[in-house]
Amino acid sequence: xxxxxxxxxxxxxxxxxxxxxxxxxxxxxxxxxxxxxxxxxxxxxxxxxxxxxxxxxxxxxxxxxxxxxxxxxxxxxxxxxxxxxxxxxxxxxxxxxxxxxxxxxxxxxxxxxxxxxxxxxxxxxxxxxxxxxxxxxxxxxxxxxxxxxxxxxxxxxxxxxxxxxxxxxxxxxxxxxxxxxxxxxxxxxxxxxxxxxxxxxxxxxxxxxxxxxxxxxxxxxxxxxxxxxxxxxxxxxxxxxxxxxxxxxxxxxxxxxxxxxxxxxxxxxxxxxxxxxxxxxxxxxxxxxxxxxxxxxxxxxxxxxxxxxxxxxxxxxxxxxxxxxxxxxxxxxxxx
Numbered sequence: 001x002x003x004x005x006x007x008x009x010x011x012x013x014x015x016x017x018x019x020x021x022x023x024x025x026x027x028x029x030x031x032x033x034x035x036x037x038x039x040x041x042x043x044x045x046x047x048x049x050x051x052x053x054x055x056x057x058x059x060x061x062x063x064x065x066x067x068x069x070x071x072x073x074x075x076x077x078x079x080x081x082x083x084x085x086x087x088x089x090x091x092x093x094x095x096x097x098x099x100x101x102x103x104x105x106x107x108x109x110x111x112x113x114x115x116x117x118x119x120x121x122x123x124x125x126x127x128x129x130x131x132x133x134x135x136x137x138x139x140x141x142x143x144x145x146x147x148x149x150x151x152x153x154x155x156x157x158x159x160x161x162x163x164x165x166x167x168x169x170x171x172x173x174x175x176x177x178x179x180x181x182x183x184x185x186x187x188x189x190x191x192x193x194x195x196x197x198x199x200x201x202x203x204x205x206x207x208x209x210x211x212x213x214x215x216x217x218x219x220x221x222x223x224x225x226x227x228x229x230x231x232x233x234x235x236x237x238x239x240x241x242x243x244x245x246x247x248x249x250x251x252x253x254x255x256x257x258x259x260x261x262x263x264x265x266x267x268x269x270x271x272x273x274x275x276x277x278x279x280x281x282x283x284x285x286x287x288x289x290x291x292x293x294x295x296x297x298x299x300x301x302x303x304x305x306x307x308x309x310x311x312x313x314x315x316x317x318x319x320x321x322x323x324x325x326x327x328x329x330x331x332x333x334x335x336x
Contacts, residue, residue, distance in 0.1 A: 004227040006049040006111040011082065013041045016138065019075035026062050033058035035290065046226070049111040056134035067168040069134025073141025074176045078149065083216045084108060088150040088201075090209040095197030097150060098125075104216040106223065112139060118194045122158070128188030133164050136188065144177055144190065154199060157192050161185035225268050232265075233279045240280075240303030247272045281317045284310075288322055289329035295322055 017040050020027050028038035034051040041047075059068045079085070084104060088097035098116060105114055114127040125143075130136040140160060147155040157179040165184040167173070173181035235253045239245040250272065251261040265271055280302045287298045295307070304310040314322045 004230055007046050008049055008109045008111060009107060010041055010043045010045040010047060013047055014043045015076050016072060017041055018077050019072045022075045029062050030058045052132045052135040056132050067172060069137040070168050070172060070176055073138035076142060079142055079146050083212060083219060085150060086212040087216055089203040090205045090212055091201055092204045093201060094151055094199040097201060104220060107219055121194050123192050123194040123197060124189050126187050126189040129163060141176060151199060155196060157190050159191050162188050232275055236276060236279050241301060245276060245303050284314060288326040
């Protein structure tokens with residue numbers, strides 16, 4: 001069974017869009033590189049992290065800026081109103097807040113696995129590692145500004161280290177991060193005075209902390225459920241192409257018994273039949289709207305045995321025939 005791919009909270013891409021707009025960049029060209037329209041992304045929609053390489057390559061090409069990630073990070077709006085901020089502020093100390101935020105870090109992203117350690121009075125927030133330099137340098141700006149924000153400006157990094165060997169100028173890093181940057185280091189990390197960990201939070205509130213932690217735990221559980229359904233749908237995709245999308249075949253592919261899989265889906269408030277229908281509908285809509293795949297091929301990929309059955313199902317989902325839906329969506333795309 002394949003692992004769930006790393007992903008980011010939609011707020012990150014939304015903030016990136018705001019910063020690119022502020023920089024006067026051609027967002028249409030950049031976002032088209034990952035199949036997205038030129039409009040503010042949905043903040044509530046989680047995004048797979050793997051297209052970051054194509055996204056930032058397009059951003060560098062369009063802008064002509066070899067340090068585009070750092071410069072977009074500099075223009076990012078404040079990261080506000082998320083449960084991680086609430087956890088931080090309602091904790092008793094900066095250190096307690098940081099540990100809680102790291103515990104629920106996945107709510108923002110699981111592409112960066114941040115961990116805290118202390119060495120000789122220096123706090124080291126390690127895990128700034130990513131294959132895409134621009135994404136990493138942009139995300140680092142977000143982390144640094146967030147830590148300054150939740151400490152009322154008292155957080156001051158001593159230095160930032162990156163494992164990539166080539167980057168921006170020392171002056172550019174100093175301006176954006178407020179500290180020196182070491183390139184070609186053994187690990188990517190933020191170094192700061194460990195004494196800050198003991199700083200009392202002016203907004204500490206035990207009762208609110210319990211509420212915020214309960215909310216964060218619930219969101220993490222919801223994310224785990226989404227991951228499971230993503231894994232189920234990945235397996236379904238392969239089975240549909242083979243013409244064998246049954247509960248028994250799906251359970252076997254996922255290493256479960258049909259009974260246990262049925263129970264897991266029921267606990268999520270759904271069923272095999274509902275998951276299959278939802279996956280088929282989304283796949284059919286996406287292929288008709290975004291590709292030139294022949295309808296016969298789409299019928300095959302969605303696992304229908306004959307065109308008439310596919311057409312009936314699609315009209316039930318959308319009120320349109322597949323041909324009419326494709327024609328309308330392609331016309332809207334041309335107009336846009």
